[in-house]
Amino acid sequence: MKKYILAHDLGTSGNKATLFSENGELIGSYVSSYSTDYFNGTWAEQDAEDWWKAVCITSKKLTESLNINPLDIAVVSFSGQMMGCLCVDKSGNPLRKAIIWADQRAQEQVAQIEQHITQKDFYHIVGHRNTASYGIQKLMWVRDHEPEIYEQTYKTLNAKDFIVSRLTGKFYTDYSDGNGNGCFDLINLKWSDEIIEYAGIDPEKLPELRPSTFVAGGVTKKAAEATGLAEGTPVVLGGGDGVTASVGAGSISSGKTYCCLGTSAWITTASEKPIFDEEMRTVTWAHVVPGLYAPNGTMQTAGGAYNWLKNTICQYEIHQAELNGTSPYDYMNAQIEQSPVGSNGIIFLPYLLGERAPRWDAMAKGAFIGLKPENTKGDMIRSVLEGVTMNLSIVLDILRTQLDINELMVIGGGAKGNHWRQIMADIYDTKVLVPHVLEEAGSMGAAVTGGVGVGLYKDFNVINQFIEVNSVHTPNSDAVLAYQPIKEIFDDCYYALKDVFSKMTK
Structure with a gap:
């Protein structure tokens, strides 16, 4: 009997259910969107x-549209958005809306933790900086501003x-999502008693930690009726979306x-061990693969900057694409071909929304530097x-200080562009390496x-049987040499403007 795996990817804009055969073949997928409430500037x-829902x-849509017998689904597993805080009661019912990863309200709570532990010491326990992005700081905010909700909270x-929990009635999290709570001991794979004490949080409100491969339980009768799945279908925890993507991209062994x-x-x-950067520019996640870590920046x-460029200065390209039934990026890429390595002297700082790695500078801004009369739109x-x-x-250079990295898999929507992939190989x-499926790694x-x-x-290791490499971009030696001084100038431009960005923000 053919067996299937149902994977749910709970992103920021919606949930994507994808069905795979046991030999890794993508059978089909279905997406259901949901909304996000953005308010108060940073909430x-x-x-x-x-x-x-x-x-x-x-x-239901996936199994019905593909005429799949739910009894043939061997397991349900998950990839999900990270660094959130959802307070639930003992029955697993939400007590308030979830504060998601993008929320930055917990600045005061970050400062509370900083009264007890330095950023560097925090970083060496958790693998991450103490910032408002993480779960423990958000739970502290609930405690400080919604004490009645905090008191009723059974688990976050x-x-x-x-x-x-809805499928099985059990309350667990895996190591990767636990890491995103900001109170996780990265070396010992357990909650950090030290940080929990500094945060002043009841540790009983945190779920039990388990490996990503842990079978949390079977689908209950009530959940089976709601989802169309078979009662008793095994439910595996899975991991945070940024880390499950590592598996899907083949990043399952050192380097x-x-x-x-x-x-x-x-x-x-x-x-095989965390990578701690002296300047704390990169972070390290607990990997879903036992015994491994996922250093990251x-x-x-990124693609957001390219999309912004398209929508602001490439109106002609958009118009031509509408007339001819093509993509504006086709016209943009054609102009890139006419611009040399280094864009005829233009440096672009891609900090339209501030920056995380490697700058960790919320006040950084985007900028075109070095514009001259002879520059073209293609150069920009x-x-x-x-x-x-x-x-x-x-980020890559930081990781290379501790690992030999000789090749790199590229995934995501931005990886569709042949020119961008070659620019990456050269820089x-x-x-x-370009896989045959770019957007299903999670x-x-x-x-x-x-x-x-x-x-x-x-x-x-089975993932190596499922990933098919469609093409490989090899560095052009002349371009590699040409980019070396340009990369230094890029760095110089940021540091020259760092104080200016701060003044502009004020």
């Missing part, structure tokens, strides 16, 4: 019931953990590295791709995690 919340809708959960180019972008590798605006277009890539190359000075990673969890697969 961002979602209704967890919308997550559950999306999982119910996509599970992330998105996938809430769905697991295996990938770059995800979406609206934001990141470079992640795999290592994520920037704010190329400079955006170069600026994003040079920013990511700083990174490494081979860039779902594929969740599926493999589920398959390992229920014994369909011996270990995570």
Whole structure:
């Protein structure tokens, strides 16, 4: 009998349910969207019931449209948005809307923790800086501003953990999402008593920690009726979306590295121990693969910067694309071909929304530097791709101080562009591998995690059988040499303007 794996990827804009055969073939997928409430400048919340509705809708639609017998689904597993805070009662019902990863309200709570522990000491326990992005600071905010909600809170959960609780009635989180709570001992894979004490949080309000491959339980009768799944179907925890993508991109052994180019972008590798950067420019996640870590650097605006450029100065290209039924990026890419390495002297700083890695500067701004009368629109277009890539190359260089990285898998919507992939190969000075499926790494990673969890697969090495490399971009030696001084100038431009950005913000 053919067996299937159902993977749910709970993102910020919606849930994507994807069905895979046990040999890794993508059978089909279905998406159900939900909304985010953005308010008070830096607040961002979602209704967890919308997550559950999306999982119910996509599970039913997928199995019904593909005529799949629910009894043939061997396991359900998850990839989910990270660094959130959803307070639930003993029955697993939400007590308020979820405070999601993008929310930055907990600045006072960050300062409370800083009274007891330095950023560097915090970083060496958790693998991350103490910032308002993480779960423990958000729970502290609930305690300080909504004490009645805090008192009623039985557990605080992330998105996938809430769905697991709805399916099984159990309250767990895996190590990768636990890491995103900001109170996780990265070395010992347990909650950090020290940070929990400094935060003043009741540790009983945190879910039990388990490996990503842990079978949380079977689908209950009530959940089966809501989702169309078979009662008793095993439910595997899975992991946070940024880490399950590591599996889907083949980053499952030391030095295996990938770059995800979406609206934001990141470079992640795999290592047998955390990578601690002296300047705390990169972070380290607990990997979903036992015994591994996922050192990472994520920037704010990558494909988002290219999309901004398209919508602001490429109106002609948009118009031509509408007339001819093509993509504006086709016309933009044609102009990139006419611009040389270094974009005829233009440097673009891609900090339209401030920056996380490697700058950690919320006040940084975007900028075109070095414009001259002879510059063309093609130079500006190329400079955006170069600026994003040079920013990511700083992350890669940090990881290379401790690992040999000779090739890199590229995934995400931004990886569709042939020119951008070659620019990456030249700036990174490494081979860039392009898989046949660019945008299913998170779902594929969740599926493999589920398959390992229920014994369909011996270990995570099975992913190597599922990834098919369509093309490889090799560095051009002349371009590699030409980019070296330009990368230094890129860095100089940021530091020259750092104080100016701060003044502009004030």
